[in-house]
Amino acid sequence: MNIPFMRLDRQFEQHKDTIMALCEQVFSHGRVLQGPEVAKLENQLCEVMGTKHAVAVGSATDALFFALVTAGIKPGDKIAVPAMTFVASASPVIRAGATPVFVDAGENYQPDITKTIELVNSGSVQAVIAVHLYGQLFDITPLADACRAKGVILIEDAAQAIGATFNGSSPGAQSFAASLSFDPMKVAGAFGSGGAIVTNDSAVTERIKRLRYHGRDDSRTYLELGYNSQIASIQAGIVGFKLDHLEEWAKRRQHIARRYTSVLDEISSTTPPLEIPGSHHVFHKYVMTAGENRDRLREHLSAAGIGTMIHYASPLHKVPVFADYITENDAFPESERLSHEALSLPMYPELDDDDVDYICETLTSFNW
Ligand SMILES: Cc1ncc(COP(=O)(O)O)c(C=O)c1O
Numbered sequence: 001m002n003i004p005f006m007r008l009d010r011q012f013e014q015h016k017d018t019i020m021a022l023c024e025q026v027f028s029h030g031r032v033l034q035g036p037e038v039a040k041l042e043n044q045l046c047e048v049m050g051t052k053h054a055v056a057v058g059s060a061t062d063a064l065f066f067a068l069v070t071a072g073i074k075p076g077d078k079i080a081v082p083a084m085t086f087v088a089s090a091s092p093v094i095r096a097g098a099t100p101v102f103v104d105a106g107e108n109y110q111p112d113i114t115k116t117i118e119l120v121n122s123g124s125v126q127a128v129i130a131v132h133l134y135g136q137l138f139d140i141t142p143l144a145d146a147c148r149a150k151g152v153i154l155i156e157d158a159a160q161a162i163g164a165t166f167n168g169s170s171p172g173a174q175s176f177a178a179s180l181s182f183d184p185m186k187v188a189g190a191f192g193s194g195g196a197i198v199t200n201d202s203a204v205t206e207r208i209k210r211l212r213y214h215g216r217d218d219s220r221t222y223l224e225l226g227y228n229s230q231i232a233s234i235q236a237g238i239v240g241f242k243l244d245h246l247e248e249w250a251k252r253r254q255h256i257a258r259r260y261t262s263v264l265d266e267i268s269s270t271t272p273p274l275e276i277p278g279s280h281h282v283f284h285k286y287v288m289t290a291g292e293n294r295d296r297l298r299e300h301l302s303a304a305g306i307g308t309m310i311h312y313a314s315p316l317h318k319v320p321v322f323a324d325y326i327t328e329n330d331a332f333p334e335s336e337r338l339s340h341e342a343l344s345l346p347m348y349p350e351l352d353d354d355d356v357d358y359i360c361e362t363l364t365s366f367n368w
Contacts, residue, residue, distance in 0.1 A: 003346055003355050005307035008184055008191070010350040015241070019191070022237035034213075035233030041240045042196070045180070048163060048243055051172040051198040053205035056236060057212045058229035060159040060181030060195035064129070065092035066229075067177045067197055070207045071153045073098050077126040080119050082111035083315045084335040085131045089157045090316055093129070100325050101125055102317050105334040108274050109287060109342075110138040112334070120146045127153035132161040132171060134311070135187065135253075135284030136276065139166055144174035155179070159195070162188050163246045165280040172198040182235065187249070187284050188242040190235035246282075252349040253283035256356055260286055260345055263360045267368055269293060287311055289341040297366055298343055304362045309344045 012019060026032060038056050045054035057063050073079065075097035081090045084105040093100045101119060106112030111131060119125045120143070128147060130140060140156065147154040158164075158171035159181035171178035182194035197208050210217055215226030231239075242249075261272040271289045275281045290297045298308050315335035317326045345359060 001355075001358050002305040003307060003351070003359065005309050005344070005346050006185060007348060007350055008189075011348070012191070014350060018241055019238060022241060023234055026233045026237060032233050033230050035236070037233045037237035037240060038231060041231075041236040041243075044240055044243045045196055045198055048246065049170045049172050049178070049180075049198045051170070051178075052200045053202060054196050054198045055205055055208045055212065056194065056196045056231045057208070058195065058231060059088075059193045060157070060179045060183070061088040061092060062212075062227065062229040063179035063181075063195040063197045063208075064088070064155065064157060065095050066208045066211045066227075067155045067179060067199075067204075068092055068096040068098070068127070069211065070204050071127060071155065071176055073127060073153070078124060080116050080125045080128045081316070082129075082131050082335075083317050083332045084109065084111075084312060084338055085133065085157070085316065086159070086312065087316065087319055087321065088159070089129055089131045090322060094321075094325075098127075100316075100322065102322070102326070102330065102332065104332040105315075105338055108138075108276065109133050109338065113138065113143055117143060117146045120150050120152045123150065125152060127155065129155050129157050130175070131157040131159075132164065133285075134273065134287050135160055135164055135282040136273075136279050137161055137164045137166040137171065138276070139278070140169075140171075140174050158198075159183070160186065160284040161282070162186065162243075163250055163280075163282045166276075167278045172200065176201070177204055182231070182239045187253075187282055188239050188246060190231070190239050192232060192235045194231040194235045194239060196231075249349040250280075250282040253347060254281065256347060256349075256351055257281075257283045257286050259356050259360055260288070260363070263363050264288055267363075269368055283347055285311060286345045286347040287342050288345065289338065290343050291341055293366075293368065294341050294343050297363075300366050301345075301359075301362055304358075306359055306362060307346060310339070311342060311344050313339055315339050
C-alpha cells in the first residue's frame with residue numbers, strides 16, 4: 001500500500017468537476033485578479049472567522065508582514081514569537097525591521113503562555129505573535145488581557161487554524177488581527193498560494209488593502225509604497241469552495257484522528273495529541289510524540305509505504321536565518337524535545353477507511 005503524507009491528486013480527482021467549473025468561470029469573465037471570487041471569499045472568511053473584515057492577499061507570510069506594518073512596528077521593536085513553529089511565523093518580524101524574541105514551547109505543542117505573559121508584563125516586547133498550531137487554538141484570553149493592559153500589540157498566526165474555535169471564539173476576536181494561510185497543505189488550501197488577514201478594525205482593513213496593491217486606494221491614487229500581493233481569482237474560488245465544506249471535512253479529520261488516538265492510547269511510550277476541553281480541533285495536522293522510538297517508527301511506517309513528516313525538525317532557534325537573534329543564555333528544552341520526538345501522520349479527508357485501517361495496523365505492528 002502507498003499512502004503519501006498529502007494527496008492533492010486525490011482531492012482534485014474527487015472534486016474535479018467543481019474545480020474545473022470554477023477555473024472556467026474565472027477564465028470566462030476574465031478578472032483573473034481581484035475578481036468577484038476574491039470579494040466572495042472575503043465575505044465567507046468574515047462568516048467563518050466571525051470578524052467584521054477580511055482581506056485576501058498573496059500568502060499568510062505577507063498577511064503577517066502587513067499586520068506588523070499596519071500595527072506600526074518599527075525597527076528596533078522586539079516581538080515575542082514561539083520557537084516551535086514554521087519559519088514564516090518569525091521571518092516577517094525581521095522583514096519589518098524588528099527583532100524576534102523566541103519563546104520555548106509549553107504544554108501540548110503550544111507556545112509557553114506563562115513565559116510570553118512575563119515578557120509582556122516586564123515591558124520587554126512591543127508585540128506578540130501568538131501561533132495556533134496543528135488546527136487547535138490555545139486559550140488566548142489571558143495573553144490578550146495582559147497585552148491590552150500593557151498596550152502590547154497581539155497578532156495571531158492562525159495559518160493552521162481556519163475553522164478552529166476555543167470556547168466558541170475564533171482568531172481575530174481578541175487580537176489586533178489574525179493571519180490565515182491557503183497554502184495547499186492547509187485545511188482550506190488553494191492549488192497555489194494565498195492568505196488573508198481577518199480583523200475587526202476598519203482602518204487596519206483599508207491599510208492592508210492598500211499595501212496588497214502598490215499603496216493604491218479606492219480612487220486609484222497611489223498613496224504610499226506598497227507591494228503586489230494578490231490571490232488569483234481561481235485560487236479564491238477554490239478556497240471558497242473548500243470553506244463551504246470546512247465543517248464536513250473537519251468531522252472526517254476528527255474521525256481519523258480519533259482512530260489513530262485509540263491505537264496510540266494503548267501504547268505507553270507515545271503521546272497522541274490532546275483535544276483541549278472547550279476547543280474545536282480541526283486537525284490540520286495529527287502530531288504525536290513517540291519518544292526515543294520516533295526515527296525507528298518513521299522508518300517502519302515508511303517501509304510500509306506510509307508517508308510522515310516532522311513538525312518541526314528544526315525549532316527556529318536552530319534555523320540559520322535566525323542565528324543573529326539567539327544569545328548564549330537562551331534555552332529551548334521543550335522545543336528541542338519535540339523536534340526529536342514528534343511525528344506527523346497522514347491527515348486529510350480523502351484518506352479512505354482502508355487507508356486508516358492500514359495505518360492503525362502498521363502502528364500496532366511496530367516493535368514498541
Ligand atoms: C504557522 C504558519 N505560519 C505561517 C505560514 C505561512 O503561510 P504561507 O505559506 O501562506 O505564507 C505557515 C504555512 O505553512 C504556517 O504553518
